[in-house]
Amino acid sequence: MSIAPGSLQLENVSFAIGERTLVRDVSLSVAPGEMIGLIGPNGAGKSSLLRTIYRTNRPSSGRVTVNGENIWQRPASWVARHVGAVLQDMPAEFPLTVRDVIAMGRSAHKRLLEADSAHDRALIEAAIDLLQLRPLETRAFRTLSGGERQRTLVARALVQQPAVLVLDEPTNHLDIHHQLQLLRFVRSLGITVVAALHDLNLAAMFCDRIMMLHQGEMIATGAPEAVLTEENLTNIFRIEATLVRNPRTNTIWVMPA
Numbered sequence: 001m002s003i004a005p006g007s008l009q010l011e012n013v014s015f016a017i018g019e020r021t022l023v024r025d026v027s028l029s030v031a032p033g034e035m036i037g038l039i040g041p042n043g044a045g046k047s048s049l050l051r052t053i054y055r056t057n058r059p060s061s062g063r064v065t066v067n068g069e070n071i072w073q074r075p076a077s078w079v080a081r082h083v084g085a086v087l088q089d090m091p092a093e094f095p096l097t098v099r100d101v102i103a104m105g106r107s108a109h110k111r112l113l114e115a116d117s118a119h120d121r122a123l124i125e126a127a128i129d130l131l132q133l134r135p136l137e138t139r140a141f142r143t144l145s146g147g148e149r150q151r152t153l154v155a156r157a158l159v160q161q162p163a164v165l166v167l168d169e170p171t172n173h174l175d176i177h178h179q180l181q182l183l184r185f186v187r188s189l190g191i192t193v194v195a196a197l198h199d200l201n202l203a204a205m206f207c208d209r210i211m212m213l214h215q216g217e218m219i220a221t222g223a224p225e226a227v228l229t230e231e232n233l234t235n236i237f238r239i240e241a242t243l244v245r246n247p248r249t250n251t252i253w254v255m256p257a
């Protein structure tokens, strides 16, 4: 499956609800094909920031552009064709099969009730194979395990062929094998990704750059070793940690003490 990666720009993005500012003046420029890890303690504003990218939280100031287009000045249907998202705890109570859920990813590219074209079907088949969902294809989505659901939702996002893929804690519910498999897989697609990740070592392993958020503000952004410093881990995550290199991957490794 080939997806043309897009560019993403956050320009001084803030987001407030009433008096409360959840995201404050965040800027980030993501090149096509880059993978950005968003890290920060609970309540730092990661999900709130991601929602400004998939057009759920309208910034109170600043701009979000995808391929140079301000997403808040484009119709929702344009954004649905250009930004894909895998979110936490998607509702699962609808009586759809795995294949139905994946096929829903094509809806942004079609008119209401338009039948799947040969192109749609080819993408759906490819996604089922890529995410190894063939044995589950006809199962009801609600009967899946957490990890199987997550793979289905990634497949659904991929058939959308999004210029930018937003992942909110995509490794939630996954065992360590599937965490690695999912991130390796997403990475191998060469698409543009912004992913909120709680596992700092996985973020360092898979992301080109990391952005650290705290109380809605960007504390640091850059290469994993520039952001995952003892100082940032102490000040922001409130942990004592030793930093080493993973001898196999040579990526920075946080060892809490």
Ligand SMILES: Nc1ncnc2c1ncn2[C@@H]1O[C@H](COP(=O)(O)OP(=O)(O)OP(=O)(O)O)[C@@H](O)[C@H]1O
Binding pocket: 017, 020, 022, 040, 041, 042, 043, 044, 045, 046, 047, 048, 049
């Ligand atoms: N609709 C809302 N109304 C008021 N406060 C909100 C709303 N949505 C989020 N918040 C608050 O904004 C802050 C940031 O929340 P957010 O979910 O963005 O953080 P997060 O970094 O994704 O956290 P976690 O790691 O716990 O998932 C939290 O204090 C949260 O309670």
